[in-house]
Amino acid sequence: MTSHKTTVQTMKPATAAKKLGVYLEATPAEFQEGVVSRTELNALQTDPPEWLATLRRDGPHPRPVVAAKLGISIAGLARGGVTEALTTDEIDTLKADGPEWLARERATQAEVRKETVRIKEKNAERAAGSPQDRA
Numbered sequence: 001m002t003s004h005k006t007t008v009q010t011m012k013p014a015t016a017a018k019k020l021g022v023y024l025e026a027t028p029a030e031f032q033e034g035v036v037s038r039t040e041l042n043a044l045q046t047d048p049p050e051w052l053a054t055l056r057r058d059g060p061h062p063r064p065v066v067a068a069k070l071g072i073s074i075a076g077l078a079r080g081g082v083t084e085a086l087t088t089d090e091i092d093t094l095k096a097d098g099p100e101w102l103a104r105e106r107a108t109q110a111e112v113r114k115e116t117v118r119i120k121e122k123n124a125e126r127a128a129g130s131p132q133d134r135a
Helices: 011-022 029-034 038-046 050-059 065-070 074-079 088-097 099-127
Strands: none
Touching: 011 029, 011 038, 050 088, 065 074, 065 088, 065 099, 088 099
């Protein structure tokens, strides 16, 4: 049985906001109250309207974006007491102030990245030295 895409695929505003990397509560009311088709989402991504460009540039930004801009994990944000969306200016202020928790979380994130690389290299070595190659 094959499925045909005869109907237009739509998504909830929260899903669309997540895919666009914006904070839903900061989007216009008509975006929050409607549904977004896949075609509309593609159009928003390729040619963003002014409200979307402004949100992406100035915020407020959702937690995943805040964490990425600070170079830490979302869990690190929570440990640092950041539970709300932040604007670009607030993120820049946090970076400039350099609180101790942020330095600690950046160090933790750096260790996680190093460990990920180490495991990836170890797995690559294992794959290169597999029993099939030794025969």
